[in-house]
Amino acid sequence: MTTLLLARHGLTDLTGPVLAGRMPGVHLSQAGQAQAAALAGRIRSVRLDAIVSSPLERCQETAAAVAEGRGLTLETDERFVECGYGDWTGRELKELAKEPLWGVVQAHPSAVTFPGGESIPGMQARAVRAVREWNERIGEKGVYLVCSHGDVIKSIVADALGLHLDGFQRIAADPAALTVIRYTPMRPFVLKLNDMGELRLPEGSEEKDGGENLSGSDAAVGGGSGTT
Numbered sequence: 008m009t010t011l012l013l014a015r016h017g018l019t020d021l022t023g024p025v026l027a028g029r030m031p032g033v034h035l036s037q038a039g040q041a042q043a044a045a046l047a048g049r050i051r052s053v054r055l056d057a058i059v060s061s062p063l064e065r066c067q068e069t070a071a072a073v074a075e076g077r078g079l080t081l082e083t084d085e086r087f088v089e090c091g092y093g094d095w096t097g098r099e100l101k102e103l104a105k106e107p108l109w110g111v112v113q114a115h116p117s118a119v120t121f122p123g124g125e126s127i128p129g130m131q132a133r134a135v136r137a138v139r140e141w142n143e144r145i146g147e148k149g150v151y152l153v154c155s156h157g158d159v160i161k162s163i164v165a166d167a168l169g170l171h172l173d174g175f176q177r178i179a180a181d182p183a184a185l186t187v188i189r190y191t192p193m194r195p196f197v198l199k200l201n202d203m204g205e206l207r208l209p210e211g212s213e214e215k216d217g218g219e220n221l222s223g224s225d226a227a228v229g230g231g232s233g234t235t
């Protein structure tokens with residue numbers, strides 16, 4: 008039962024108006040730095056066995072804030088990098104919204120390959136593969152944090168929910184928000200989604216299942232006494 012904390016990076020000056028994608032040199036803004044520090048505070052009581060990040064600066068800076076004082080080396084995994092938006096990279100969202108492909112990205116993302124870039128299913132496949140491999144590496148009782156990007160996080164959540172990729176726009180991943188997924192042999196449990204509150208995972212919580220007297224992969228019918 009490996010527990011994954013998925014964090015989106017904090018705000019940059021481009022977040023919102025411009026699709027930054029894989030542009031180099033996009034750093035956290037002052038507000039983003041404050042969000043990263045607040046994120047580190049919200050999870051201070053949670054034991055982490057590893058901190059992994061997308062290679063892009065905004066994620067590295069957010070993950071570094073979480074790593075501070077923990078004695079952990081920040082690890083980088085290219086498979087958590089932003090979607091390859093190709094020719095859409097660096098363009099304003101309000102302009103992109105006029106493109107014919109925009110509607111497909113909204114309603115049928117499983118069919119999308121960005122011009123000169125990556126497909127959305129390709130992005131999901133590499134990110135989910137990375138999660139599975141990190142789960143193996145971190146082990147059954149491990150807890151780790153991955154700092155990544157909005158669409159990457161949404162695609163990992165869709166996989167965990169068993170949701171078809173065409174439904175992934177229904178999921179939100181706000182700057183510096185946390186999503187928590189516990190992977191068991193039979194199924195993942197999505198414990199928190201797009202959360203901005205303090206996170207507590209008491210020691211031994213990874214032993215818990217969906218309810219009492221069940222195998223670790225079983226969900227408690229009715230909801231049980233709690234998963235954390």
Ligand SMILES: O=C(O)[C@@H](CO)OP(=O)(O)O
Nearest residue numbers: 022023026027028156157
């Ligand atoms: O929403 C955005 O602007 C994109 C940019 O690439 O995602 P993120 O900020 O998560 O990298």
